[in-house]
Amino acid sequence: MSESQLGIAHHSSHSHDPRPQLISAASYFYQQGWMLGTGGNLSARLDDGSFWITASGQPKGELTLDSFVRIYPDGNVYRPLPENKPSAETSIHQAIYQLFPTATACYHVHSVEANLVSRFVEGEKILLPNLEMLKGLGIWEENPTCYLPLFANYFHVPQIAAEIIERFTHQQVKLPALLIRDHGITVWADSPTTARNYVEVIEYIFQYMVAAKQLQI
Template identity: 65%
Template sequence: MSADPRSILVADARRFYEQGWMVGTAGNLSARQPDGSFWITASGRDKGQLSTEDFIRIAPDGSVAEQPHPTARPSNETCIHEAIYQLFPEAQACYHVHSVPANLVSRLTTGDRIALPPLEMIKGLGIWEENPTVHLPILANHLQVPRIAAEIRDRFSQEAPEVPALLIRDHGITIWAPAIAAARHYVEVMEYIFRFQVAAQQTPGLVW
């Protein structure tokens, strides 16, 4: 993507904020540029009131390449975005949001992955199979974010995930996609699936 993506990221952040997925200053969005750098939301910004000045461009080596405000600093989770872009060269956008359903789903198992229901909506993640068996990776939520990034690198270097998404327990969903529009869609699809899973827990006798 060659055009400046920040105005689209602003619109998507506001959209997610209105859904209750980026309340307060929670969450972070990024989009990659042709030179390998990426724009990411600055730390501590209200996601419902972002402007194009609330982003920092990170160079491929991890340094700050562009900083509209001298006091602004990159999202605390920039290292996770760096890990995703290095692991998946096709990724052009990486979105991370916080939602109540995502956190509830992360508690449905003590394991390091959870089966996703074979809903029609799963096609929105690129799974075109009848009654697919698909698992979503779950990672621990460490206070030190670089530790999360390191575990993402270690885990996905050994085995690629079945879907372009991961769930951090008690924290939220992170997705990556080949385009910004796809990233927005992936978030919406995952959140739909999470709402279904939570509702299923409250529906006696439901089998899926």
């Protein structure tokens, strides 16, 4: 289905198109080693409730405007390239946008540190160290106690999305992030720029946690 068939206006400018920001973020995350190969996925939601998300199997260091698909609330999908398929983790992004109406960006990356940290505990949450960097996640309390929600990883991704909806519907969400065991973090924010900052902050905290465990401090 074409964008014209979906009633989408065409513009010569990309001033309202979030894809350039997603491309820039993906390139940066790739350089950090957090989106190697085709791993990870990024999305940004538009005013009409649709969102652009990286297509499945795209090398994250080489994205173009055609490397995305647009998902509409009614289930329609627009593909700039007909062969593009939505990310395998589209259901998680849909869950986040359903749960958090003010979120306009959702980023998921894979890092070595995230996978190591996910093995530090066996439960459904992990205590983050009381670092100054927590302010970068919107935590301004003095000596805060912050737990990062931890979810099991399933081959059938909609099962992960269903568990996210189930838990977050019944529990207060303090941090704009979650961790999937042996997989990676997902963050959400009210702008792509803020989502990018959240990824950096959390990955910094994970690096600290791994180093601290190695040094036994």
